[in-house]
Amino acid sequence: MSESDLVTFGETMLRLSPPDQERLEDAREFEVRAGGAESNVAIAAQRLGTPATWMSKVPETPLGRRTVGELRQHGIDTEVVWSHRGRQGTYYLERAGEPRGTNVIYDRENTAVSTAKARELDLDTIKDARVFFTTGITPALSSTLRDTTASLLKAAREGGTTTAFDFNYRRKLWSPEEAEETMTHLFPGIDVLVIAARDARTVLGFEGDPRQLAHKLGSQYEFETVVVTRGSEGAIGWHDSVVHEQPAYDTDTVSRIGTGDAFTGAFIARRLEGDDVPTALEYAAATAALKRTIPGDVAQVTEEEVEAVVREGGEALSR
Amino acid sequence: MSESDLVTFGETMLRLSPPDQERLEDAREFEVRAGGAESNVAIAAQRLGTPATWMSKVPETPLGRRTVGELRQHGIDTEVVWSHRGRQGTYYLERAGEPRGTNVIYDRENTAVSTAKARELDLDTIKDARVFFTTGITPALSSTLRDTTASLLKAAREGGTTTAFDFNYRRKLWSPEEAEETMTHLFPGIDVLVIAARDARTVLGFEGDPRQLAHKLGSQYEFETVVVTRGSEGAIGWHDSVVHEQPAYDTDTVSRIGTGDAFTGAFIARRLEGDDVPTALEYAAATAALKRTIPGDVAQVTEEEVEAVVREGGEALSR
Amino acid sequence: MSESDLVTFGETMLRLSPPDQERLEDAREFEVRAGGAESNVAIAAQRLGTPATWMSKVPETPLGRRTVGELRQHGIDTEVVWSHRGRQGTYYLERAGEPRGTNVIYDRENTAVSTAKARELDLDTIKDARVFFTTGITPALSSTLRDTTASLLKAAREGGTTTAFDFNYRRKLWSPEEAEETMTHLFPGIDVLVIAARDARTVLGFEGDPRQLAHKLGSQYEFETVVVTRGSEGAIGWHDSVVHEQPAYDTDTVSRIGTGDAFTGAFIARRLEGDDVPTALEYAAATAALKRTIPGDVAQVTEEEVEAVVREGGEALSR
Amino acid sequence: MSESDLVTFGETMLRLSPPDQERLEDAREFEVRAGGAESNVAIAAQRLGTPATWMSKVPETPLGRRTVGELRQHGIDTEVVWSHRGRQGTYYLERAGEPRGTNVIYDRENTAVSTAKARELDLDTIKDARVFFTTGITPALSSTLRDTTASLLKAAREGGTTTAFDFNYRRKLWSPEEAEETMTHLFPGIDVLVIAARDARTVLGFEGDPRQLAHKLGSQYEFETVVVTRGSEGAIGWHDSVVHEQPAYDTDTVSRIGTGDAFTGAFIARRLEGDDVPTALEYAAATAALKRTIPGDVAQVTEEEVEAVVREGGEALSR
Amino acid sequence: MSESDLVTFGETMLRLSPPDQERLEDAREFEVRAGGAESNVAIAAQRLGTPATWMSKVPETPLGRRTVGELRQHGIDTEVVWSHRGRQGTYYLERAGEPRGTNVIYDRENTAVSTAKARELDLDTIKDARVFFTTGITPALSSTLRDTTASLLKAAREGGTTTAFDFNYRRKLWSPEEAEETMTHLFPGIDVLVIAARDARTVLGFEGDPRQLAHKLGSQYEFETVVVTRGSEGAIGWHDSVVHEQPAYDTDTVSRIGTGDAFTGAFIARRLEGDDVPTALEYAAATAALKRTIPGDVAQVTEEEVEAVVREGGEALSR
Amino acid sequence: MSESDLVTFGETMLRLSPPDQERLEDAREFEVRAGGAESNVAIAAQRLGTPATWMSKVPETPLGRRTVGELRQHGIDTEVVWSHRGRQGTYYLERAGEPRGTNVIYDRENTAVSTAKARELDLDTIKDARVFFTTGITPALSSTLRDTTASLLKAAREGGTTTAFDFNYRRKLWSPEEAEETMTHLFPGIDVLVIAARDARTVLGFEGDPRQLAHKLGSQYEFETVVVTRGSEGAIGWHDSVVHEQPAYDTDTVSRIGTGDAFTGAFIARRLEGDDVPTALEYAAATAALKRTIPGDVAQVTEEEVEAVVREGGEALSR
Numbered sequence A, B, C, D, E, F: 001m002s003e004s005d006l007v008t009f010g011e012t013m014l015r016l017s018p019p020d021q022e023r024l025e026d027a028r029e030f031e032v033r034a035g036g037a038e039s040n041v042a043i044a045a046q047r048l049g050t051p052a053t054w055m056s057k058v059p060e061t062p063l064g065r066r067t068v069g070e071l072r073q074h075g076i077d078t079e080v081v082w083s084h085r086g087r088q089g090t091y092y093l094e095r096a097g098e099p100r101g102t103n104v105i106y107d108r109e110n111t112a113v114s115t116a117k118a119r120e121l122d123l124d125t126i127k128d129a130r131v132f133f134t135t136g137i138t139p140a141l142s143s144t145l146r147d148t149t150a151s152l153l154k155a156a157r158e159g160g161t162t163t164a165f166d167f168n169y170r171r172k173l174w175s176p177e178e179a180e181e182t183m184t185h186l187f188p189g190i191d192v193l194v195i196a197a198r199d200a201r202t203v204l205g206f207e208g209d210p211r212q213l214a215h216k217l218g219s220q221y222e223f224e225t226v227v228v229t230r231g232s233e234g235a236i237g238w239h240d241s242v243v244h245e246q247p248a249y250d251t252d253t254v255s256r257i258g259t260g261d262a263f264t265g266a267f268i269a270r271r272l273e274g275d276d277v278p279t280a281l282e283y284a285a286a287t288a289a290l291k292r293t294i295p296g297d298v299a300q301v302t303e304e305e306v307e308a309v310v311r312e313g314g315e316a317l318s319r
């Protein structure tokens, strides 16, 4: 059994993408990487000093082993149920500038993880952790996972483990109505909510500026902490009825996939280290900025680099 | 509507493979190619001078378009039903020498093609062709395709189109019992059968040396022609109650995937050109030998190259 | 014989370019792609729904087959005279930012296409099409092609086929004086002229702003339609004595090679679909903008993507 | 603290090699992999089901983190002292056939690991393991490591941990005389010795056929087990005064680097699983054969694959 | 013995860098290039028409030969002492945008060049040249090289050879105090000093704007010429007590490594051609601008390209 | 002016080849290398210690500079006439095993070198050398080069320079009759002839075994030395009316292109060093064997490696 401070649960896919900005339609080779919101968050937290474990159910195939191996390479522990049924989820990523725009094609149906039941998983790992984290993608993947998500949040609550949740609405997976119905039922089990301002509006039907969104969400559902993200415009933290604003750092973006996960992972790590909400938001924003300079989904950063960004906003060529 | 002499129907997958002999488990990049028995056969026939069309049902996605585009690049016509439901099939190929051995992982469930019904397809294309071809992989993919295969063979018969069929048993798709049950029901609609000696034994339960297998199959099911293949040991052709032996050519193999399809496509093309069975077998063996020197599933050969092999067994560096 | 609505005639070269922005002088590997104005136009039109055929004369070599195969992959039909004499044209492309600037080295002398005579080509294909298209590059390649261009335009006129022509002056192929002399002799056979404002000025000696250039050209040579392009500043359409302005869409450019061909192909396709000139210009500009986000010469776009740009100017990451 | 059954200690280098069989002198790119005898052994053992940990001292730099990350990817645990002094060792590998021959250039002086003292390391990890393993490379790297090797073997003995040792003489690191002097002083602390027949002869001065070498070594130094390896001719196991011969499996070799480590890791794993010496040798030989089909230093195998080789000597293309 | 107009002396390393902006920590392949300030300067000068030779001491290994071969490829002559002791220096380059920033990890201790003594080198090559050049990196590498640098400058003075020196302070090699102490002792032997404004301030303790820095340096140490560089803000030349300002050209930067060396090499070449200081600065700035569009350390430019930038600031796509 | 012992004259092309054994018809990328018989010979000789210069006429373009740069990288001097007219020759190489066979497509018409006249070249370089070398490819390229070849051989004779010539018949360049007519006219100016046994038979019409061919050629044309090569069966040297046989060394071949040139270059170098014919043949065969293990046309070997092959026939992995 793992002894991590942070435990996350969710699906990690193999991401297949043509080099540079070539079209999928014309590709002769794909770059292969592992990517998933919950493992991304675990890695970002680990890089900032919080021991982290990713839990999932994975096919016992070379593709499943490849996925797990890459997550281990990035430093986290993995605790997986190896399955003889169900696929390894994949997604195809076509990077492009405007007006073409980056596009994602999911191929994640009938996966092993979509059959994961709470009773297969080691709930003690969750109960012994300090924080349990998953996202709104997990219950969107299958009705089994809808139940499992609820059960894991319940186990965390029983174990006295803080629960954190990124709303992460994916319109290619379900409708706003389904998402709202499912997620608001989960809210009572959640301590810390991260949500994009756009999702708060279009899925949950809230109105107002991001500060108001944070406040309304926090008050209505009695979260301990709410973080409302708004992409390049930064984030809002609501905690103890106080609202904190955090601008985004300027960055030379090579890949914005995973930026939000980097933010959330760093925020959780710094909160676990004892930082107050404004300080944790600052480190979260710095980690997100560094992530955007790195190819792939994962925030391969060091604590020193994050601190340097907080301190001075990056530095010039050092030799 | 196409006006090809040969029409084939089946699934073509995207094949994803690590470079050289690397392990899937360790891969950072995949080579991408289209591969499928029925399109491979169409291409081999076209390269030997027979206009050929591949029919299928394909998802209207970049992955579906990529598959079709590559087949067109190789020179054949395509006549596809574009579908808004169902996946593009993929397979993962890990090349290796012995004792590891090359391995294939299929990811071809819930594909668009598995839902293809005869009434969606342009049956006139088949009726106007001189030969219709499919393989035992097609009915193995879904019960819908089991019906569709039967309907297409029936349409061919109605149109006076010769039917050719490669038995192609795939143990990762179905059991020998299912295969035998399904295929023997299709046999009355088939004129030309190609079958591996091993499949004749382990699936159909025939016994004897390859000559005997060919003769027993031809007699029992009243085929016009039977070709029994035996890998590097060559092939046997049975026609008009006469058996012809064709040895395999020596070859420096870089990829044996698609060798049988190259053989079959060339055999059909030469028969359509009016060659007798022994001559067609000779060209088929030469095409198969050339295929083995070429990476990928497809026999990218020229008629001149095949003739040179038949004539002299290949030649030295020419400059 | 093809039954395409659009038939184009011209040279398509193999384009050899070092990866990224490396120097030709230092290259260890070249990317290989097919590129030519007339095939680019055919592909862009086909992608917007107009069946298109590219005609040419091509060496019967692996290089010639490679060129034709790539065009077929992109969806168009090809109708080529296979030649045993003459080279496959190539060009070397060195991509660079300013002040180095992208540079092109042509190696296109003594090609097969430069010997193409009208009597070798299937003129019925042109006569049965709705539009015939070529560019000012074709007559610049050889005196034989000067005659051939005139003959093809004449055949189109005889067949009642609309003729479209992109002026496309290339200073590395001939002098402004030669170009003017040749092209103005071709003008009476042309219905739709596309021309860069710069060429109208420096080769044809016209003066004025682009609106004036379009009007003067249209009036003086009695074209049915004139399109004057001006790069990132958009284009002017002149038709029925009315001038329409079309701005260019903003775009994150990865390759501007082929932008004009994308524009022209889309314009022709939409006109064939029945759109009026301003609407066709809008789709042409959208197609050109998408092209600039795509590596290579070819507008690998879908009709849906073009419509999305017209409707909303592109969209954000969709998942 | 790790709870692995097997703990190994040693240096793992970054291995830089030109693609295919290109010359270092001409290289424009290097493949990068981690490789070291002791981590190779740990990985092979882990793949066969024995939890394994690699201990070392590593620079706290991107290069050090890269090395550790790759080992974690391959499934083992790592327990490293992160150092602010000392280099990451590298080696350059030029692959070639005969008569050129594969060549290795070491660049491993002044590394972090060469300064590792026993008191920096967590000796409890060794004491709690069932087997501790290192090789003759370790004491060859520095005088500090000579002392450390002795101390670690002593700690293992104190903890009741079996000690295994691969003689692994490297002539580019020290002279036969130095090696003999150092290693024979270590022998009393070693339970299981693996040694190449050639090293037994040229470094230790023993004579006779491999069976005799095994017997003489075992008797003279009172080892529990001696394994004498002889490359493609197989291996000899000596245990309880009985000698067992194990031939090598035939294999299509793509890389023989790491073959011996694969053998040793599998032998240790199977002995820990309770197999007798002849059975463990059989699995060791099968693992070594599979390794030779895999690029890189590491035996990325599965237990099922090894068992299949033992059972049937590999199998054909499976689909 | 070489007969070059310019002779430079210093270390050239192999530079290992992951593709694109990937992290060293995650790299599977490195691009390999040779890079060193003194060879970069020699190449830039040669490209502008000044025959140039790079002198050094290099290990007689494939890595040493590779380094020398690449410099010869770029057109300069090399005159090296081949050494059987000492490493080939390497450095790892991780390219990144802000806020991550490009980072360099040196692995250049115990190199062959660090042991180079003046008596091993062919001093006549220096005495017969018109200019001798080295940088502040050279004396930073070892105490031996501190003496050697002084001896080479002395030999140049004896031979009537002009001496040029780029201050090039590297904080990863030595402290500002060590640098100041060493370099100011070398100043009396130097005719032409190139120095970054930042180094003049933080290492030498000068104050003022760049014009003042140039004037103070030139006056205090009696240089013939001083060039103060300030990155994207251009450079200042001081000569005969007159100060000349040269702005930097706009450029699409792909790699700024080597920009200063390109500037200095071009400046020296043009001064040798007889240009006055303002003209030489203009060519230097143009060469530097072109360098920034080229991957790698080296100014692979032509004289014609540099002249085109001076004349018109670069030009558009030419075809 | 160069001061090389060996001067060669001829064409060096850019060689474009798909990776691995892919087909030209399917290629998306080409590897780029310089290759030409006369530069290959110069490089092989230089690697064995003979200073060598390659003379030619080359287009003043990035492609021409690239060619020259690569030759310089490999260590030889180049003395070229830079031309503003004429192409850089290229050839396309498709590697394949049997029965496909490696194939070469020349694209070398209208090159700069084909216009090279003796009066453009620095004949003193030839006159001051100890050996001048060219091959039968040179006079095959143009009638101008036929004259030039004769003039250069004449200049060598005037300068007292030994002349060496590799017959190198290329059937894609001219007919056997043309070759015989031209070459036998050149024979009186040649001291050392290298010729394949096959060419002696099919072009010159000689008969007999290789020993007889060597003797007949030597006697009839009064050569000083004749070497008859026969591929993997070794070579025959005839000198002073004595015949010496040299078998070929076994080798793991990755590329046999350039093997003959490696042999010839090494033979010349060793003869210049004073070795007798049998010893020179032994070194030549060893160099040829090493060449076959190296990708590309060029014998990137060291004198030590060649000596090791002569001494012991290669060695095992050294570490």
Ligand SMILES: [Ca+2]
Pocket (backbone or CB within 6 Å): B019, B020, F019, F020
């Ligand atoms: Ca490869």
Ligand SMILES: [Ca+2]
Pocket (backbone or CB within 6 Å): B029, E029
């Ligand atoms: Ca790679």
Ligand SMILES: [Ca+2]
Pocket (backbone or CB within 6 Å): B031, F019
């Ligand atoms: Ca490839």
Ligand SMILES: [Ca+2]
Pocket (backbone or CB within 6 Å): C019, E031
């Ligand atoms: Ca590159």
Ligand SMILES: [Ca+2]
Pocket (backbone or CB within 6 Å): A019, A020, C019, C020
């Ligand atoms: Ca690229």
Ligand SMILES: [Ca+2]
Pocket (backbone or CB within 6 Å): C029, D029
């Ligand atoms: Ca490459």
Ligand SMILES: [Ca+2]
Pocket (backbone or CB within 6 Å): B019, B020, D019, D020
């Ligand atoms: Ca390879």
Ligand SMILES: [Ca+2]
Pocket (backbone or CB within 6 Å): A031, E019
């Ligand atoms: Ca990559």
Ligand SMILES: [Ca+2]
Pocket (backbone or CB within 6 Å): A019, A020, E019, E020
């Ligand atoms: Ca790239």
Ligand SMILES: [Ca+2]
Pocket (backbone or CB within 6 Å): D029, E029
């Ligand atoms: Ca690569």
Ligand SMILES: [Ca+2]
Pocket (backbone or CB within 6 Å): F029
């Ligand atoms: Ca590529």
Ligand SMILES: [Ca+2]
Pocket (backbone or CB within 6 Å): D019, F031
């Ligand atoms: Ca390569």
Ligand code: NI
Pocket (backbone or CB within 6 Å): A019
């Ligand atoms: Ni790449």
Ligand code: NI
Pocket (backbone or CB within 6 Å): A019, A029
């Ligand atoms: Ni690539």
Ligand code: NI
Pocket (backbone or CB within 6 Å): none
């Ligand atoms: Ni590649």
Ligand code: NI
Pocket (backbone or CB within 6 Å): A033, A034, A070, A074, A296, A298, E026
């Ligand atoms: Ni990763």
